[in-house]
Amino acid sequence: MARIGAEIPDFELEAYHQGEIKNIKLSDYRGKWLCLVFYPADFTFVCPTELEDAAKLYPEFQKINAEILSVSTDTAFVHKAWHDTSEAIGKVKYPMVADPTGKLSRAFGTYIEAKGLALRGSFVIDPDGILRTIEIHDLPIGRSAKELLRKLNAAQFVASHGDQVCPANWEPGAATLKPGLDLVGKI
Secondary structure (H helix, E strand, C coil), X not given: CCCCCCECCCCEEEEEECCEEEEEEHHHHCCCEEEEEECCCCCCCHHHHHHHHHHHHHHHHHHCCEEEEEEECXXXXXXXXXXXXXXXXXXXXXXXXXXXXXXXXXXXXXXXXXXXXXXXXXXXXXXXXXXXXXXXXXXXXXXCHHHHHHHHHHHHHHHHCCCCECCCCXXXXXXXXXXXXXXXXXX
């Protein structure tokens, strides 16, 4: 199973993207930051709110060399049908990955065996394929694309400023911390 600080396994899956069904590999995104956004199922309730939220911020992710892949256990054909019929999902420009066997969902610890669905999971992977953040929610609890973008920004900052860390609620341009004995007991 995927672990923080470990290289993610490579997978080849179908995705619905830009009006086509394509085969993609996670390794196709090496050299970019990658945000995997697992969700339970197409044609549901909370899921379109999350994917639309990510669609609104997608240009911000792209500006900082990041790609979003949404993932559910639906097929790419179901993704197309949802994209064609839902106003919210019609706004999605990022690839919608099909994981009907649950293999990718299992690898990231989001698969619910008894339901054949994925929990809501968000993962940030660096350009070298190393997993940097994990967030997993129960089915009825929606996520914030703004928070995913904030965590991506923090991961990018730490990657390029290895001697600094980002405190709670850190945003780009805010103060960071430089770990050392001089900070012990002073925060």
